[in-house]
Amino acid sequence: MPALDRSTIWPYRDGEPGEFYYQRYAHPTGVEAERALGELDGGHALLFPSGAGATTSLVLALLSPGDTIALAEGAYYGTGIAFAQLERWGLRHLEFDQTGAPPAGVQLVWLEAPSNPFLTMPDLDAAAAHPAQVVVDATAATPIHLRPLERGADFVLHSATKYLAGHHDALLGAVVCKRAEDAERLKEFRTRAGIVAAPDPCWLLLRGLKTLEVRVRRQTESAQVLVQRLEAHPKVERVRYPGFGGLLSFDVAGADQARAVETSLRVITNATSLGGVDSVLEARARWEGDRVPPGLLRLSVGLEPVEELWDDLSQALKRV
Structure with a gap:
């Protein structure tokens, strides 16, 4: 890893600025x-x-x-x-x-x-x-x-x-x-x-x-497993997945059911954002209103063992 340089200024050489001279331009x-x-x-x-x-x-x-x-x-x-x-x-x-x-x-x-x-x-x-x-x-x-x-x-x-x-x-x-x-x-x-x-x-x-490639490959593999299982789950009405990557969304019956899933999670974090090493799930209607179905849950798959993730989703879906 290169050294972290927090300098905001760099000295001139022979009275002339070099490649770096003030952080707003480049560092x-x-x-x-x-x-x-x-x-x-x-x-x-x-x-x-x-x-x-x-x-x-x-x-x-x-x-x-x-x-x-x-x-x-x-x-x-x-x-x-x-x-x-x-x-x-x-x-x-x-x-x-x-x-x-x-x-x-x-x-x-x-x-x-x-x-x-x-x-x-x-x-x-x-x-x-x-x-x-x-x-x-x-x-x-x-x-x-x-x-x-x-x-x-x-x-x-x-x-x-x-x-x-x-x-x-x-x-x-x-x-x-x-x-x-x-x-x-x-x-x-x-x-x-x-x-x-x-x-x-x-x-x-x-x-x-x-570590980007290693992380993304692992997240994709886990997401593909979860998609197959969610598609077969009786409490899940629809699954959206483009066939690659660690991001998916699925629908349960409505807002109350989505909240039940959110508040029952033990391994997956109920929070916003996506793409990190920790799996994160949330109901998007909280932010987006009626432009999304009230039961839509977005899941960003992290690096946890896929069986732990599925066990967590399964027990949370039982609350629906």
Whole structure:
């Protein structure tokens, strides 16, 4: 692991600044983490203090008043809220079914692969054929399962808080750009706006990337076992899973039944977020309201033994 450098300034040499001189522009730990993530995704990576910060920065750096974003229907609800708040600056957004072609007349296409919490996958070929620039939020897929830049996307977005860092202890976002000139444009915006990731979470990201593939493979294997068993369970009405990754959702009869599952867990943590080493489950209607079924439970599968996870789900479902 590289050393963690928390410096905010670096001395000039012979009266001239070197590669690093003030932390808001760049710092060694962040540059090393960006290099590592860029290699994984096959592009030019930039880090931000959160996934939400990465989202807002990318939109503001790319678009102008009057532009429209086509947002994947059923995408992470916070993205839609952020886009709605940007309407006061003249940006508009509409939602579309990402399993088909994006609508005409938009300047940016925003996909999720897979969507959270409905786990739909976008038609990447149809999006690549669209004249607008394409962003793929691949937080749940990770570069282990999908490299969108190789499928025609212009940008990949990650909430690096989730799988990339992977231990529920780092708040971080990332954008990976296909083209160097786009990365420079976004970096300039990031610097001037001051939306810069600090050294400590960047170091934690470097730690997480070293075990990313091992973690994601294990989470995928466990999730596939749980999906098969949940699909056969009489208390489960529907299971959503894209066929890969550690994220799934399933429905019980309603809000009361979902609460019964949440409050009966012993191994799985009842909390928000996803992608970490610990399994986490929650009813998403708590945050998203009627845009999701009241009985929808999202499960992020961690690294616990799969039989322990199934035993916990089984006993919790008995409370339904």
